[in-house]
Amino acid sequence: MNRPAQTPHPLLMVPTEGAGAAAATETGRMFERTDWAATPLGPVEHWPQSLRIAASICLNSRFPMFVWWGPSLVNIYNDAYVPILGKRHPQAFGRPALDSWSDIWDVLGPQVEAVMRHGRPTWNERVLLVMERNGFPEDTWFTWSYSPVHDDAGAIGGLFCACTEETGRVAAERERDRLVREAQDAAQTLQTWFDNAPGFIALLRGPDLVFEMVNQAYYQLVGHRQIEGLPVFQALPDLRHQGFEELLHQVYASGEPFTGRAVRLVVQKEPGGPLAERFVDLVYQPVRDASGQVVGIFAQGNDVTEQVKAVNALTEADRRKDEFLAMLAHELRNPLAPIAAAADLLTLGRMDEARVRHTSAIISRQVRHMTGLVDDLLDVSRVTRGLVELEQARVDAKRVVRDAGEQVRPLIEARRHRLSLHMPPEPVFVRGDHKRLVQVVGNLLNNAAKYTPEGGEIEVRLRTHDAQVELVVDDNGTGMTPELAQRAFELFAQAARSSDRSQGGLGIGLALVRSLVELHGGRVTAHSDGPGRGSRFTVCLPRLVEPPPAADAPGPALAAPAAQPLQVMVVDDNADAAQLLAMLVETLGHQVTVETNPLGALERARTLRPQLFLLDIGLPDMDGKELARRLRADPATAGARLVAITGYGQEHDRRGTLAAGFDAHFVKPVDVSQLARLLADTAGD
Secondary structure (H helix, E strand, C coil): CCCCCCCCCCCCCCCCCCCCCCCCCCHHHHHHHHCCCCCCCHHHHHCCHHHHHHHHHHHCCCCCCCEEEECCCCCEECCCHHHHHHHHHHCCCCEEEEHHHHHHHHHHHHHHHHHHHHHEEEEEEEEEEEEECCCCCEEEEEEEEEEEECCCCCEEEEEEEEEEEEEHHHHHHHHHHHHHHHHHHHHHHHHHHHHHCCCCCEEECCCCCCCEEHHHHHHHCCCCCCCCEEHHHHCCCHHHHCCCHEEEEEHHHHHHCCEEEEEEEEEEECCCCCCEEEEEEEEEEEEECCCCCCEEEEEEEEEEEHHHHHHHHHHHHHHHHHHHHHHHHHHHHHHHHHHHHHHHHHHHHCCCCCHHHHHHHHHHHHHHHHHHHHHHHHHHHHHHHCCCCCCCEEEEEEHHHHHHHHHHHHHHHHHHCEEEHHHHHCCCEEEEHHHHHHHHHHHHHHHHHHCCCCCCCCEEEEEEEECCEEEEEHHHHHHHCCCHHCCCCCCCHHHHHHHCCCCCCCCCCCHHHHHHHCCCCEEEEEEEECCCCCEEEEEEECCCCCCCCCCCCCCCCCCCCCCCCEEEEEECCCCHHHHHHHHHHCCCCCCEEEEHHHHHHHHHHHHHCCEEEEEECCHHHHHHHHHHHHHHHHCCCCCEEEEECCCCCHHHHHHHHHCCCEEEEEEECHHHHCCCCCCCCHCCC
16 A cells, blocks of 8 residues: 655655655655555565665665565665666566566576575676567666675675666677678678789879789789889889880879770789780779879779780781682692693694603693692691591501602602611501501601702601600701791691792691691601701600511402403583593493483483492482482392592591492592502402
8 A cells, every 4th residue: 555755755865955845756756655564575664774775775876776675575776777677667666576577587596596595796797688678578788786785683684786788888889890890891802802803903002103902913913022012113113114104104193094905014924033025904093082182093904915815816827827828729720730731732632642641641640739739638627627537556667757758759859859767677666547657757758858959968767765756857958947947837837938939739738747646646846947957857656565466467469450341330410520530441441331410320220230330429419329329229230339439538428428338439539540449359259
């Protein structure tokens, strides 16, 4: 039961004005209205002096305080403590503490026990308490102390607590720490972005252009030298006298940015190292302060050296290609001129038999020359596209050298060169394709013969070094500049060197040599002491060390001429080509029928039943492969021998014709000796 009070309770402070006025605080008025006799504490007049003093200090203080007294810990608190209670106020006043603080009693209870039972004061600084004081759970932080209060008998009657809520301060500090972390993270992120930017970045401060910030790409550009804190041209003296000083000072003075594309600079790539040529795209952007004054320069850009080199290489390759195409046209016209003249002479019909034979020999020789040119082109194409399949076997390099020498001997003799071979007495084995290796050595000898003045010296040395076989071709010819020697094996590189020569050839032989040597697991190099001082080409191949086989199988003997003539049909939509091939077959003693249309060939073949067909592949309406399939399906021609005559000679072309039912594959122009052997074999069956 509450009782009204007209004058402040003796435990409460009396207002300075108007003595006899009511209590000045809300909790003071609650103290006066409370019927303490109805509580476990009893009438205030019976309270121990220590409780009266503690309650008076609490109620009259502006610092959050409370007193818990007695076994039930009756709660007395002041106005400063009311915000801490929240909705627990005013019910908590004069009530047992556990009724108000049950949600955090797991923290408070043990400390209360230590004070009330053992008299040990406590100190808690910024302790987290999760409480529901405003209708929702919230994290709060408090600093408080519990001090024991003794009764008149000296026993512990209660405790006194002075506390302060730290929630706002903790939240502010956490927010501060979060902002600091975010700022640090942002700075670290910016630094990471700065360091890992794909281009180079540098910040130059002041009129002396001092490096303030530099990223990793910039360090890579200038050779990882210590440059931060130094003026730019003191840190990088190798950039002086390249136009950058004037350019940077102009940007600083004018405030106008500068953009450069593929700007050339010569810089050290490592401290104390040699100078290297680089090309950069760059931007110099003025940095201004709040007043608009230029205070520095932000430099950024990219190292585009590789792109510039690639463009230059493409330009050079395009130039070489144009020179090569001009050379190709020149070289193809050369044999066409005598062929055309010989054809005109034969058309006039005014030559005796000796001149006819001589004219025919010219045509044959020039055709072989053109065939060699086309073969070189096809070989380069196949090798560079990885379409060459080596027929690997145990090969004696000595035999390769001899066979290559025989191939090139006519040219060597025609130019009156002296060719000397130096080879060990024992076999020198490598693993490879005999035909392709002969092609390698033949091209090197051919190259030496062409670029050595008449009556020159050509020397071939074959020797072994442990696991390697070394072949060296030396000449005392025109030689090469160091630049040409370095790129001698590049495709089209020879065109500039050979554009004014009269020996013939496309200048792609050395590119073919390198590709074939590398296919064999070897390497080839070129060297010359300079123009007019000869050239040296060195081929190194892996040496094959294994016991020789018991005996080499003998090669197949050439077939003897046929005793009986064959019935042969030639099918080619090019009438001239068909007629000339027919004349050649007739000259070899066989009967020939010519058809230029595949449908007509099918119809006529059922009647004539030829024993051998020479079929062009590129026929109209029906290609040679389909014609072969139909001939195989017809009982009248199923047993005939079918020979493909085509301009396509790659391995997959041969497989395609065999799959279509052909027995043989000849590449135009047809090799006469090869055709004669096939005819003889067919006649002998």
